[in-house]
Amino acid sequence: MSRVAVVTGGTRGIGAAISLALKNAGYTVAANYAGNDEKANAFHGATGIPVFKWDVSDYTSCGEGIAKVEAELGVIDVLVNNAGITRDAMFHKMTPQQWHEVVNTNLTGLFNMTHQVWGGMRDRSYGRIVNISSINGQKGQMGQVNYSAAKAGDLGFTKALAQEGAAKNITVNAICPGYIGTEMVLAVPEKVLNERIIPQIPVGRLGEPEEVARCVVFLVSDDAGFITGSTLSANGGQLFV
Numbered sequence: 078m079s080r081v082a083v084v085t086g087g088t089r090g091i092g093a094a095i096s097l098a099l100k101n102a103g104y105t106v107a108a109n110y111a112g113n114d115e116k117a118n119a120f121h122g123a124t125g126i127p128v129f130k131w132d133v134s135d136y137t138s139c140g141e142g143i144a145k146v147e148a149e150l151g152v153i154d155v156l157v158n159n160a161g162i163t164r165d166a167m168f169h170k171m172t173p174q175q176w177h178e179v180v181n182t183n184l185t186g187l188f189n190m191t192h193q194v195w196g197g198m199r200d201r202s203y204g205r206i207v208n209i210s211s212i213n214g215q216k217g218q219m220g221q222v223n224y225s226a227a228k229a230g231d232l233g234f235t236k237a238l239a240q241e242g243a244a245k246n247i248t249v250n251a252i253c254p255g256y257i258g259t260e261m262v263l264a265v266p267e268k269v270l271n272e273r274i275i276p277q278i279p280v281g282r283l284g285e286p287e288e289v290a291r292c293v294v295f296l297v298s299d300d301a302g303f304i305t306g307s308t309l310s311a312n313g314g315q316l317f318v
């Protein structure tokens with residue numbers, strides 16, 4: 078029987094590439110999403126991967142979603158916490174709502190999901206968790222105090238939980254993508270992308286979602302069993318950490 082993997086935000090952008098790469102690597106995949114039914118149904122139609130709607134910022138909804146996935150597909154061995162949002166503003170203009178939405182999705186979402194698969198992984202002495210953080214959690218980014226704080230929090234979460242999971246054969250790792258060509262980044266005006274962002278990337282281009290997905294496939298594989306608490310940067314040479 079193939080292992081079951083859940084990818085949050087797994088129907089679009091980087092998450093869609095992760096879902097598909099895991100399916101191609103032999104996993105039974107469940108792709109979660111928040112509300113864009115049209116994109117989720119199109120993804121399901123194109124790939125055959127089942128899609129499940131719930132909000133990762135809500136603990137109860139995560140529990141219900143996880144129970145549904147496990148009833149339909151089997152117990153969860155692999156969790157990829159990929160769902161994320163931005164609500165950018167300079168700090169002096171940032172509203173409490175912009176702060177809370179970003180932190181609740183990008184950081185508390187990791188707690189809401191991981192906490193509810195952790196007991197099963199411990200009982201079975203096997204698990205793989207991969208958290209999709211960001212280069213902006215490593216270096217900070219003006220206009221993104223909320224996002225940078227949440228993504229930096231993801232790295233602390235990863236390092237601490239890895240220590241707790243180690244004796245139970247559960248690995249917990251993070252990936253920090255640089256700029257990847259998804260809707261999140263392509264929403265940036267073309268002039269800003271071409272004149273300010275891409276020139277900062279030593280390889281001279283945006284990353285592809287599949288380039289992040291391949292990192293996930295490696296980190297969840299048996300070959301990566303000795304790698305835990307690590308942060309893998311995939312940023313085209315932009316930041317060397």
Ligand code: NDP
Binds near residue numbers: 086089210254260261
């Ligand atoms: P997209 O905006 O393309 O896709 C986001 C996905 O997350 C969608 O499937 C969306 O669902 C889902 N989602 C958003 N909020 C929630 C929620 N509350 N509950 C469940 N699902 C949710 O994002 P990207 O693919 O660009 O980003 C994926 C991850 O990678 C994020 O964590 C992001 O911060 C991180 N990242 C991205 C970078 C980039 O350059 N693109 C760089 C560094 C990090 P729906 O379709 O229903 O809205």
